[in-house]
Amino acid sequence: MxxxxxxxxxxxxxxxxxxxxxxxxxxxxxxxxxxxxxxxxxxxxxxxxxxxxxxxxxxxxxxxxxxxxxxxxxxxxxxxxxxxxxxxxxxxxxxxxxxxxxxxxxxxxxxxxxxxxxxxxxxxxxxxxxxxxxxxxxxxxxxxxxxxxxxxxxxxxxxxxxxxxxxxxxxxxxxxxxxxxxxxxxxxxxxxAYADRYEPALEQFRTALAKNDWDANAEYGLAYVLSQQDKWHEAFDHVTRALEIDPDYISARSRRSLILLNLDRPKQALKDADAVIEAWPAADDGYVRKARALVALGRGSEANELLAGAEKQAGASSYLLFWRAKLLAGDGDYAAALTQIERSVALEEADHYDHRLHAEIAMELDRLPQARAAIDRALQLKPGDSYTQFINALVLLREERFEQGEAAFDAAIEAGLHGDYLGDFLSALVDKSRFIQAIQMRVRYSDRTDEAESSGSVAGSN
Missing domain, CATH: 1.25.40.10 (Tetratricopeptide repeat domain)
Known part of the structure; x- marks a missing residue:
């Protein structure tokens, strides 16, 4: 995510x-x-x-x-x-x-x-x-x-x-x-919800709605948590209900823009983002939502211009700078991306996402000490985050600490990283000429998958 x-x-x-x-x-x-x-x-x-x-x-x-x-x-x-x-x-x-x-x-x-x-x-x-x-x-x-x-x-x-x-x-x-x-x-x-305890958070919002089914904040709360869980269709239903109850609920409109984007409906996401900018011209939220919708519509240059100009209205927040860096990195302009993410991590509000992106960009520019410091900070802020652990594994490979990198990747998988990232990690091993290690890891994970499927078949027969 x-x-x-x-x-x-x-x-x-x-x-x-x-x-x-x-x-x-x-x-x-x-x-x-x-x-x-x-x-x-x-x-x-x-x-x-x-x-x-x-x-x-x-x-x-x-x-x-x-x-x-x-x-x-x-x-x-x-x-x-x-x-x-x-x-x-x-x-x-x-x-x-x-x-x-x-x-x-x-x-x-x-x-x-x-x-x-x-x-x-x-x-x-x-x-x-x-x-x-x-x-x-x-x-x-x-x-x-x-x-x-x-x-x-x-x-x-x-x-x-x-x-x-x-x-x-x-x-x-x-x-x-x-x-x-x-x-x-x-x-x-x-x-x-902010502590990532999503199931008990859902229970609270549902309890509020059981007491009053016209509670827009509770509907928005459900939409927020469900979107955090990548349950975009369910989240859309609840955020839409929140806006039916309170059409001027701008936080809900911003969240709906994000949800629509993840439902592959960028034109509608763009419309909601424009409404957020109109209501909150001095906040960074709407500009980021709009930039992401523009990128999805193939209008990346407009998105970069929008975020560059948004600083005059919303100031140089970590959120805004993060997305400027991310979009620039997506365009392959890593030097410009590094400038923006360095500005972001210098702010007190920077979180583990900022430091993680800093590490990724620094790796692309072969600035390994900078990447190491950044990923260590990200791990310090959120040690249990599986994707942060994955980036740490890649940094370890760049540092030629191959056994530690493999162990870090295993830890990321155990923390919930999707198995599709195995291919990326193996490619990074091959890039470092670690062919035997890559083959052994491929076999090990294939055996693990076979064992899981076999256990599932046995369980299903009972």
Whole structure:
């Protein structure tokens, strides 16, 4: 699997998906606040309507503002109104006012759980995880409910304060407190997916959908994991459903572009990529999707020009530079490819895909020390990756460490490398005049295949 088939949108659960699940009182924004009376029930006051939260976010902002101006509420009621107002601000993407409003709650009572939790979520949404974890910890101490425990778990994990197993334990505890908390269900799914634990991730997304079959984020989660498993047709069904639920779900449209490309439908992939660029002109995602579709359509020069120009819009991200290098290498321009991949691996965000490609390009240019350093870094970042192990085996052959190269290839096969790569490895042995070793390996793998087929026949006869 090539890199950036594994690429995905920046955060484990996209911001719209997070807000829909963690909002306690707010509902979808929209509508003209003046189109109907703010109070439609004669039994309601502005304060009670605000606390009930049964209206659009835009209308709730006006309702709650008026309720707070009446100065007849107790401190407890004011905290409830401020909480409803703050979440309404979040639902119209005004995080600054939401943050200030949660601060007003803490001015009334520095230990008020709604203020602690709300302020923590604001920090979380801004990727400021360590201080978010501290506020969630205080909120849990005040009231250990599902949202607080889940927020604490997610903040600590993203701040690298706990490992995956600890995170999973916290999230299971949060869901024991609130089994219907779909954000926690999906967040656990996303973290598991990013850790390549695909089957339990699928289980989480399916659980979320069982609770609400209009959950676009869960449908997208299924599409993401299934595409990671190269189950492109199944992934297409789920990503299409996600876009039926939310036509403006740009992360899902980007993923659909990738899926369409792998279903050999590059024209449709190109259309989705253009939509991603239009929606996110300052992000690298759409440009890479479009470049890959252009290559599939035989328009490689356009693809290279597109990615070169994309830096002006999206900046020099590792993702963008990786694909510039990969396309240039595909055209045989290894010197230019090396320049781009060297820029990529110099960035903090570079991952094992970048270093692995660096090794491949350096090998093509007979820069063996550079290839060795690159593949060692890739192995350090992802030692269990079978294709990385395969590239290491090829580097070992170039270094004339033939027995170690064979052992590395065997390890790659054991890690899941497809058997078709045997031919490439044997060709590399022949290129180094290791004819006898190549023949012996061919026989050994043929015997292994015969044994597997024989075992299958015996098992099938029972």
């Amino acid at each position: 090539t890199r950036r088939q594994t690429d995905f949108s920046p955060a484990p659960a996209s911001l719209p998906g997070l807000l829909l699940a963690v909002l306690l009182a707010a509902v979808a924004s929209g509508g003209d606040a003046s189109a109907k009376p703010l109070l439609t029930d004669s039994q309601l006051t502005y304060a009670s309507a605000c606390i009930a939260g049964d209206d659009t976010a835009k209308r709730l902002i006006e309702i709650c503002t008026r309720g707070l101006e009446e100065n007849r509420a107790s401190d407890g009621q004011r905290i409830e109104m401020l909480d409803s107002l703050a979440w309404s601000y979040i639902n119209v993407d005004d995080l600054d006012r939401a943050d200030a409003t949660f601060g007003d709650i803490l001015t009334i009572d520095p230990q008020a759980e709604p203020g602690l939790q709300g302020s923590a979520w604001i920090l979380y949404m801004r990727d400021d995880y360590a201080p978010a974890a501290e506020l969630f910890r205080q909120a849990v101490a005040r009231k250990p409910r599902g949202q607080n425990v889940a927020g604490l778990a997610a903040s600590q994990y993203h701040a690298r304060q706990i490992d995956l197993d600890e995170f999973t334990g916290y999230m299971r505890a949060a869901l024991a407190l609130d089994p219907d908390y779909r954000w926690a269900i999906r967040e656990l799914g996303w973290v598991l």
